[in-house]
Amino acid sequence: MAKNLMSKYVWLVETIYKAGKITFDEINKKWIDEELGYDKKTKTVTPLSLRTFHKWRDAVEELFGLFIENEKGGQYRYYILNEEELRNGSIRSWLFSNLTVNNLMLDSLKIKDRILLEAIPDGEQYLPTILKALETNTVLTMTYQSYWRDEANTFEVEPYCLKAFKQRWYLVCRSPYYNKIMIYSLDRIHHLEATTSTFKYPKDFNGEEYFEDCFGIIADQRCKVETVKLKISAGEANYLRSLTLHQSQKEIERNGEYCIFTVRLRPTYDFRQEILSMGSDIEVLEPKWFRDEVAEISKHMWNKYKED
Numbered sequence: 001m002a003k004n005l006m007s008k009y010v011w012l013v014e015t016i017y018k019a020g021k022i023t024f025d026e027i028n029k030k031w032i033d034e035e036l037g038y039d040k041k042t043k044t045v046t047p048l049s050l051r052t053f054h055k056w057r058d059a060v061e062e063l064f065g066l067f068i069e070n071e072k073g074g075q076y077r078y079y080i081l082n083e084e085e086l087r088n089g090s091i092r093s094w095l096f097s098n099l100t101v102n103n104l105m106l107d108s109l110k111i112k113d114r115i116l117l118e119a120i121p122d123g124e125q126y127l128p129t130i131l132k133a134l135e136t137n138t139v140l141t142m143t144y145q146s147y148w149r150d151e152a153n154t155f156e157v158e159p160y161c162l163k164a165f166k167q168r169w170y171l172v173c174r175s176p177y178y179n180k181i182m183i184y185s186l187d188r189i190h191h192l193e194a195t196t197s198t199f200k201y202p203k204d205f206n207g208e209e210y211f212e213d214c215f216g217i218i219a220d221q222r223c224k225v226e227t228v229k230l231k232i233s234a235g236e237a238n239y240l241r242s243l244t245l246h247q248s249q250k251e252i253e254r255n256g257e258y259c260i261f262t263v264r265l266r267p268t269y270d271f272r273q274e275i276l277s278m279g280s281d282i283e284v285l286e287p288k289w290f291r292d293e294v295a296e297i298s299k300h301m302w303n304k305y306k307e308d
Contacts, residue, residue, distance in 0.1 A: 009060050011036065012053075016068060017086060021077035024053060123169055123186025130171060130186075133159045133194055137201050140173075143191040144184055152190050157182070158199040161207035165217045172207065174199075181210075183217055215246055215263075216270025223266040229286040230261045236281040237261075245274065260285070272297075 015030055016022055028048045031037055037046040057068045067081040080086070133140050140159055145152035157173040160181065164170070169186040211217075213225045232240060237259035240249070246263040253260040265271065267290045275282055275294060284291040 005059070008036070009056055009063065012056050012068075013060055013064065013066060013080065013086075016078055017080055017083060021071065021075075021079045023075055023077050024050060027053070027078070121168055121185075121187035123189060126186055126189055126192045127162075127169065129192055129194060130159060130162060134161070137198050139195045139197040139199055141191075141193055141195055142184065142189060144189055146188060154191075156195065156197075157184070160201070160205055161210075163207065163211065163217060170217050172210070181219075183219070213265050214268065214270075215265055215274060216268070218266075218268040218270045220266060220268050223268050225264060225266055226287050226290075227262055227264045228267055228271075228284065228290060230263070230275070231283040231285055232259050232261060232278075233281045234258060236278060245271075 012027070015027055019026070031048040032045050035045050037048060039046055060066050060068060064085075065082075066085060068078055069081045071077050071079065129140070132138070137158075139156050141154065141156055143152050143154045155175070155177055157171070157175055159171060159173045161172045162169060163172055163183075171184045171186060173182060173184070174180070175182045211219055234255075234257055237251075237254070240261060241251070245261075246265050248262075248264040250262050251259060252262055267287075272290075272294065275284060276297060284294050
């Protein structure tokens with residue numbers, strides 16, 4: 001059941017999005033059928049008023065940037081004008097998806113011991129400071145310890161954008177010291193605070209374009225963009241069809257035993273690790289240098305186990 005205004009906004013967007021187009025009477029019927037307006041005192045369900053509906057429309061536009069419009073003709077059905085925002089990987093899509101899941105979890109506390117969640121690394125406590133710095137182009141002072149250093153270091157960075165990958169948050173920023181873009185994992189930050197200094201955000205930087213040809217968080221410009229051809233077992237291919245490796249993924253061959261996919265990206269360390277995680281279900285066909293690299297690592301792995 002909807003327990004607060006935010007969950008009601010989510011319910012309204014979900015209802016309209018799933019229907020495609022829907023009248024106010026149909027929305028109200030769903031509201032009543034799901035007993036979302038149930039009053040414990042009167043033990044009755046209060047219908048959704050048109051005035052409340054329009055207030056929620058305005059709130060949805062303000063909070064999520066989603067426009068609930070009326071087709072103004074025929075059945076006068078409501079629809080989400082920019083519904084592509086809910087499926088294109090944007091921050092609106094991510095935010096709405098998380099709110100939806102959170103509301104479901106709150107409604108399922110009675111069975112919380114039957115819902116198993118994955119532990120998420122530390123670092124989310126720095127998000128408010130980072131988000132504010134992104135809004136105001138404020139320089140941050142960071143104390144950071146990488147996996148490759150024994151001690152933490154403190155330095156200043158100019159935050160450009162945030163990126164999420166495999167349940168970790170990463171800060172993409174310019175390092176004045178190195179005079180280049182650096183990427184830092186939030187769970188490796190020991191301390192973070194805003195300075196009184198600001199910086200000029202570069203007009204030619206776009207976060208999506210920066211990672212467009214990448215898999216994961218490594219955007220190594222020294223690794224050129226190439227077409228990678230992959231041979232995958234028929235069973236594993238179903239997994240790749242539902243969870244694509246990259247937006248450039250194409251399936252160019254399919255039979256009962258295997259399928260062949262291509263992706264066009266920078267074959268960096270992150271991508272190589274993803275390929276290796278699929279084990280013997282996948283084979284790199286092209287380019288040759290990348291095939292040889294994966295084969296060499298596989299050979300070293302085999303050498304560690306062959307004595308057994």
